[in-house]
Amino acid sequence: MTLWHGRLGGTMAPELAALSVSITYDQQLALVDIAASHAHVDGLVRGGIVSSKEGEALHEALRLVGEEFSGGTFEIHPTDEDIHTAVERRVTELCGDIGAKLHTGRSRNDQVATDLRLWTRQALKDVAEDVVSLQEVLLQRALGAYGIYLPGYTHLQRAQPVLLAHHLGAHCWALSRDVERLLQSMTRLNVSPLGAGALAGSSLALSPDETAAALGFDGHFENSMDAVSDRDFVAEALFDISLLGIHLSRMGEEIVLWNSDEFGFCVLDDSYATGSSMLPQKKNADIAELARGKAGRFIGNLTGLLATLKGLPMAYNRDLQEDKEPLFDSVHQIRLVLRALAGLYATTTWNEEAMAAAADAPGAAAVDLAEFLVVNGTPFRQAHSIIGGLVAESLSSSRSLSELVRDHDLLGEEAVGLLEPGVSVNAKTTPGGAGPVPVAAQLARLEDRVSSDRALLRSLQG
Ligand code: ARG
DSSP: OOTTTTTSOSOOOHHHHHHHOOHHHHGGGHHHHHHHHHHHHHHHHHTTSSOHHHHHHHHHHHHHHHHHHHTTOOOOOTTOOSHHHHHHHHHHHHHGGGGGGTTTTOOHHHHHHHHHHHHHHHHHHHHHHHHHHHHHHHHHHHHTOTTOEEEEEETTEEEEEEEHHHHHHHHHHHHHHHHHHHHHHHHHHOEEOTTOTTTTOOSSOOOHHHHHHHTTOSEEOSOHHHHHHOOHHHHHHHHHHHHHHHHHHHHHHHHHHHTSTTTOOEEOOGGGOBOOSSOTTOOBOHHHHHHHHHHHHHHHHHHHHHHHHTTOOSSOOGGGGGGHHHHHHHHHHHHHHHHHHHHHHHHOEEOHHHHHHHHTSGGGGHHHHHHHHHHTTOOHHHHHHHHHHHHHHHHHSSSOHHHHHHHSTTSOHHHHGGGSTTHHHHTOOSTTOSSHHHHHHHHHHHHHHHHHHHHHHHHSOO
């Protein structure tokens, strides 16, 4: 029997049922659907729409249905189109005629919007917690990377030496912005649509403010039509995950490079690497490649939803059912990536010698030589040209850059010292820079930021 058997005769065409069914994936909403129904029943009792005795029977049936879902014993019937239908059908089986009162003053339109907000609130909290766990690993590795330096790159050309801690810190700060964005999205979505009904509210004595408070929302909708048709929060969640995924993708690409023989900057732990079915010598960075690859999927989920939302007339349209699969998928996949990358970073061995050898290539200190000239009175443009000329000469002649520096009138022995291993990176002293002094201050701030985000997330309700 359909929910609308009074209006439409016959049975649903199998092609329609096959197209419109969502129980296969929206079962994930079971527990939030039940929580929202408990709040709704309380509202019905408060409004005198059902008696307290009836309310108790409904609560009891809802509790049992919750147990069935949690225990994996809930049986889905072929006619259970979606999770809302399934829960209501089972409640009615459990408490008889009273079950028919559960849906009073409510539509699946406000119900699904409420469920999805509750689900997304928890999901974004879970994602943010996984991000913080990855940050904690990066931070530990940064704190333990004392003295390790490598080339910093621009255009993937060696540019200037940087501390490894600084490099890892760069990723960590990007992740801090992701956590901030997730938290902001959680705040913005925390508005209850329950009570909006199909689109216009209700003639019954319902109080959306009380159900909102019971479900931990900051308040209820201002406009019932907006409440049932707004999926901004899903789009925002998908954007947050996409940008986070892009950050993880960049980290993945870097590990792929660093793990290559050409770079040789790191050695992956065997448990976080894969081999080849054919080539016995291979040790591949599949986690990093998947981190890179999943970003495409996150962006696809976001753009797919945006295209679904575009041009929808007010208010609810069935197109909106297409919001769930991309959301569920992105949340699930990003959490897999976050956890795998955390394990990879925790267990990777840095090849300090390879990093230092690449960073100590003479060209990497070229700007330090130019700054030496600046300190001694040469305008920077001229200094740049002098050092550029020496680099070109060393490349086209048999003389090394150090020899040329030693012999130059404005440079000499003291300047040659700038080309010694490790000198350049230690000379970076400006705030936020790549040398040991500013990096120590940076890491202290990063530690504060990560631990306060962790504490904030612990204190938040999902
Ligand atoms: N499963 C539907 C969804 O996800 C529930 C809402 C159905 N509402 C309706 N008017 N057909 O959107």
